[in-house]
């Protein structure tokens with residue numbers, strides 16, 4: 001802050017820009033119909049403001065591109081690997097680090113080396129690919145979000161926490177011996193981008209030690225979690241975001257990270273480990289499936305961008321500007337008459353579509369309807385996080401049990417959009433909120449058995 005509480009602008013200026021398309025309403029109608037009404041099937045050049053994901057969609061800096069220009073592409077032992085490894089080791093404190101091309105590759109390598117069929121992985125909330133990779137390892141993903149998470153409107157600061165009492169009960173109960181891993185997602189992407197407190201992480205460490213269960217972090221947004229800890233949790237105001245992130249990593253036995261988020265790059269991931277035997281198993285798996293352990297499917301140029309990105313992402317000025325941008329976007333949307341999960345996190349806002357469209361039942365997929373309308377009216381792409389994503393279907397693809405909430409996620413790419421893009425998106429939403437009854441529901445035409453939302457096809461209801 002400057003004097004008089006004037007917020008500082010982002011600590012960068014923009015010198016390379018990319019044009020974005022503006023399609024006509026008719027072109028958008030045709031595009032979404034041809035995509036089977038699934039925004040994942042749209043072409044990126046049919047989208048005006050793309051809020052589908054914050055993953056790999058950020059802008060790199062001039063320093064990252066300068067570093068990439070001197071990337072070392074040696075097959076083994078490249079200089080770029082050591083630069084990246086040293087940065088990641090300094091940040092996380094883990095003695096063993098393995099590079100992977102993205103988060104889910106790290107999940108596959110870790111889970112297939114750590115979990116045995118029939119075991120349980122307990123989490124605050126598994127992200128979709130994490131859930132799928134636990135199941136592919138033959139294990140059962142089990143979510144134990146804290147009770148505060150169920151109230152979308154409350155201002156509780158750490159609704160990303162795991163339910164400590166439920167975790168202890170699970171470990172002490174009949175299923176306890178089957179728990180092979182406790183995995184905390186920071187921040188909780190499946191549940192409103194809500195952060196996990198250091199107190200919760202510390203308590204989970206103590207419980208896991210008592211029961212002898214490995215405790216890992218899914219740390220895709222480690223810097224954003226650290227920023228929210230600094231803002232919201234007593235005792236952390238004097239620490240830098242980097243110091244807070246390091247303390248979080250120190251509490252866990254290891255981590256898996258998609259660096260497409262807080263690595264500030266288009267691609268990349270990391271596994272961090274303390275255990276020597278687990279490292280040996282993961283390394284063997286990595287070499288067979290991802291690449292040698294000094295590149296893991298990444299180019300030297302990627303590793304250079306990542307090493308620099310890990311420095312830039314914990315800059316307090318960057319994090320303050322990004323958190324401020326999301327908070328302002330949330331206020332614009334709320335003022336336009338649409339509720340979002342409170343309090344706003346950083347990487348995304350979650351629209352309460354169930355509340356906005358009460359005339360649609362969960363079986364008519366209100367979150368999906370709102371997402372399609374955002375595209376039809378404004379060329380805005382979003383992601384449904386409701387019954388289409390989480391509900392249970394019967395053999396005829398009809399909804400049997402709905403998701404707890406009908407949400408739409410607006411993910412915010414890092415360093416990409418300006419205030420005007422957010423004003424535009426909020427205005428499109430505001431127009432929808434003025435006449436929500438005109439929005440129709442959808443039915444599923446075809447759906448794949450796993451990770452349905454990526455490839456499902458739908459049709460509007462008459």
Ligand SMILES: Cc1ncc(COP(=O)(O)O)c(C=O)c1O
Pocket residue numbers: 055102103104105127129130185189218220258259260269
């Ligand atoms: C919390 C979390 N874990 C894991 C992943 C998977 O990472 P990736 O997309 O790099 O495979 C994501 C991606 O969005 C995520 O948000």
